[in-house]
Amino acid sequence: MRRLRAMTVSMYARAVSFTALAFVLAVAATSLQCGNDQNNPTPDASTDSGVPDTTPDHSSDASDAGVVADASDGGLCFKPAVNYGVGKQPTSIAAGDLNGDGKPDLVATNQGTSNLSVLIGNGDGTFKAHVDYTTGPNLNSNPGSPALLDLNGDKKLDLVVTDADNFEVAVFLGNGDGTLQTAQTYQTDMGPLGLATGDFNGDTRVDLAVATNINNDISVLLGNGDGSFQNAVNYAAGMGPLAIASADFNGDQALDVAVLNVNSHDISVLRGNGNGTFQTPTTVTVGNEEALIAADLRSNGTVDLAVAQPTANGVAVFLGHGDGSFADAATYGSGQAPYGVAVGDFNGDTKLDLATANDLSNNASVLLGNGDGTFQDALNFGAGGSPFAVATGDFDGDGKRDLAVANFNGNNVSVLLQCP
Secondary structure, three states, X not given: OHHHHHXXXXXXXXXXXXXXXXXXXXXXXXXXXXXXXXXXOOOEEOOOOOOEEOOOOHHHOOOOOOOOOOHHHOOOEEOOOEEEEOOOOEEEXXXXXXXXXXXOEEEEEEOOOOEEEEEOXXXXXXXXXXXXXXXXXXXXXXXXXXXXXXXXXXXXXXEEEEEXXXXXXXXXXXXXXXXXXXXXXXXXXXXXXXXXXXXXXXXXXXXXXXXXXXXOEEEEEOEOOOOOEOOOEEEEOOOOEEEEEEEOOOOOOOOEEEEEEOOOOEEEEEOEOOOOOEOOOEXXXXXXXXXXXXXOOOOOOOXXXXXEEOOOOEEEEEOEOOOOOEXXXXXXXOOOOEEEEEEEOOOOOOOOEEEEEEOOOOEEEEEOEOOOOOEOOOEEEEOOOOEEEEEEEOOOOOOOOEEEEEEOOOOEEEEEOEOO
């Protein structure tokens, strides 16, 4: 299974990459991708200046096939992808304003170089050259699942990543100028992969919930409000937890967590008690899966789940009942082998859509939502080599959501801006 390339084989029997949030960079381009534009050369951005190199790189050509998006039918148009170099083998991506200029920046975690890359956004869809950070004193780390948020109440974004090889999370406090302080690490159970954040005990401080793969559980680390965390408390999940999402699934005003388990092929739902502890999990059956998001896909106040399914070449959507249980999955096709999934309103109709990063077809898919929890046929847009994670955001300030895709084999991030 190709997913094995992104993991520490001696430790896991499954792969490690999860998109728990994400985003995007961007480009100036002259030709457009509408729907599934084939054989567009994918320029690679210079890692020295951050200025895109518009020389075509045909080794990165996407091979997409399918319908052309019709704008009159709610279709989408993206400019050709521009690639920005990061470290080796990026497996996840996130975005946020790290330097307080109101422009989104990017963070990619790199499995091959055991570090993370920060790319500062220029606000016009382009990004400066990446600056890299190690996750701690042990250089043999395996960072993943970045989350950007204010952990210590200073109005500056901080960064949390998991470190699968050293059984910890690394916390980088932000300086507010786009740079990060030296990481402080906190132990989890063995094999931390997915990361979710939220206030689990009602004290207004950010807490962490981590999917830990080896002992089939999750680690919960309650926050102290100053960027530090208490010792982890573990709760049983299914077999092989990979990804995790937090939301109030049963409407009791207490955050719950949903855990995607790759070995038992199910989702564990752990209801929160509101005091930082969690109940025994209930189970939702899934097929083969890799990434998980929680969102209100119907805008009805009830949280739903979407799961990327690489062997099925699609996304499984589980509509929530509002009591912590979910309907059976409805599956929608995507590109080949989707490993990442994200959510956002791409066509401005106030209905949430889905986006996937497709490993084997070297593209990203957008599935426009109908507003009732169902989705239209996928529209495919070329990216780089072996996309593993996808994120959304407005990276050029035009009010439209763009895409950023972490490419495992390309050692870069593809940025796709929506057309004017």
